[in-house]
Amino acid sequence: MLPMSSVMAQDAPRFGLAIHGGAGTLSPDNISEEQETAYRAALEEALRAGHAVLADEGTSRAAIIAAIQVMEASELFNAGKGAVFTSEATVELDASIMDGATRQAGAVGGVKTVKSPIQLAEAVMLHSPHVMMVGAGAEAFAQEQGLEQVPNDYFHTERRRRALERVQQREREQQTQGHLLELSEADDHKFGTVGAVALDQQGNLAAGTSTGGMTNKRWGRIGDSPIIGAGTYADNETCAVSATGHGEYFIRGVVAYDIAAMMRYTGLGLTESANAVIHGRLTEMGGTGGVIAMDREGNVAMPFNTTGMYRGQIDAEGNVEVHIFRD
């Protein structure tokens, strides 16, 4: 006879959510206690927002949007309000979403006036024949869809403006004009991103990612966050993945889909596949960052090769775990 708790666990609906708020050179030395407390509270708020949707039998897609919108609205993360500045001191936002049941997807790049880029990505998926829209065209679509628009300075924060000034000052000093600094030289979480993966009570997976990209980006640079297969991927047959890190490497390595492909074609589980891609192939290429990933059993993997990644998960019972540093 099974112990009571196992019986209950089997009968209870299995659902869950995991999120990240960016990876980088994070250590107790460069984050104050106040900051750490604020990040932990924001991550928990995002997790509970997504959990409320799932507990109410909402879809995994609605849950990840709820969680991501908390982080987009927070100044702490490089997404929505609080996003990093481009070289021209504006904010340009990228996001994508994928539905594991249908493998439908939506993505937007370089939007400047849409309050919730993840919501626009969903609208592209649901209400257009396209997967990806960029720039002014994406904004026009947002307007047609009646999504909330804001002036670009809604997204601006003093903290990110100072980060831009520091990076540009250093760039001038190093006479590296035309080339961005490497991650290792950054004094800020330059490659921050937010993302979520979820499994709902219907057994469907979804993944989404939202970001401001990298500080001082120029030339209409698009990172991995709006690239299906690189920054975001979901398929009920394998897993849901959202990535954060030095986006160029995640594009070249097709990182999010590579985890799903490894599961599909080798039969390895979620944790083995996610670890192999992040600690194996990505690291060998010289790429830095991490992913959150969830399979249809609700298992979670959150490998990263930086010193820290803002991350957390919540299970069906509402048990929350939040981490920042390598444990």
Next chain:
Amino acid sequence: MLPMSSVMAQDAPRFGLAIHGGAGTLSPDNISEEQETAYRAALEEALRAGHAVLADEGTSRAAIIAAIQVMEASELFNAGKGAVFTSEATVELDASIMDGATRQAGAVGGVKTVKSPIQLAEAVMLHSPHVMMVGAGAEAFAQEQGLEQVPNDYFHTERRRRALERVQQREREQQTQGHLLELSEADDHKFGTVGAVALDQQGNLAAGTSTGGMTNKRWGRIGDSPIIGAGTYADNETCAVSATGHGEYFIRGVVAYDIAAMMRYTGLGLTESANAVIHGRLTEMGGTGGVIAMDREGNVAMPFNTTGMYRGQIDAEGNVEVHIFRD
């Protein structure tokens, strides 16, 4: 003792090139003999341009650029001059390139004044820290790099303008405003693209793709051609792939990388993997189109699930094969 021809084949350097000029509803019924002759001649010219580079010990990357530039400069293909029109009667071009030896990549989306988008994609790869640039930013980068720029009407052709008028007329009739027509309803090769894959004498693979996207596209739509993993992928360990077709499905299926992943993780060969992805997963999703793919032995696979695909290949000895219809 081996027969003479086998000895020669083993001693001779092994290199080759394959190209496509788009897939779609192509049959002897809807292409005149004159058109067929013109397409065959253009495909052969592109193959010979790439072959000349390879025979001269040039890189696979230089060879695919040479081949693609012939097709970009031809009015016959939906890339560069002769590209399809957006809903606003302008031309917006996308392209990407990937180097199999280094897995470096470059991509551009929505460029309007760069004569050779594939060349700009290579410049992004070589001379910027980024993989992908879009819109005005990408054009500014092209200018900094000194690439040839042309007015947008350099790309315009009467044939494509009439195609736009037909599609928009039908759209009005069907009152499907806000939604594009499905491929099956198109009277033109709406999803045309050009691409090339090559193996050079050093044993390195490369892949590239260039396109005008789809007729009547709007809202800054980006298709699969500039998406690494979807429309283009190359890795010496597995294969080089360039795709053409209904791009949204190729993005959602991560088609180009899926072929490489299947080879890597299952040990299947190029032909089996390319067939499984195009005739299996892509077709099951409802996607239409095809790919050209080459492995490091110089084997070529060119599966497609439409009635035709402009395609060809050339081997080290300069033997050319060109096909349009299903054989």
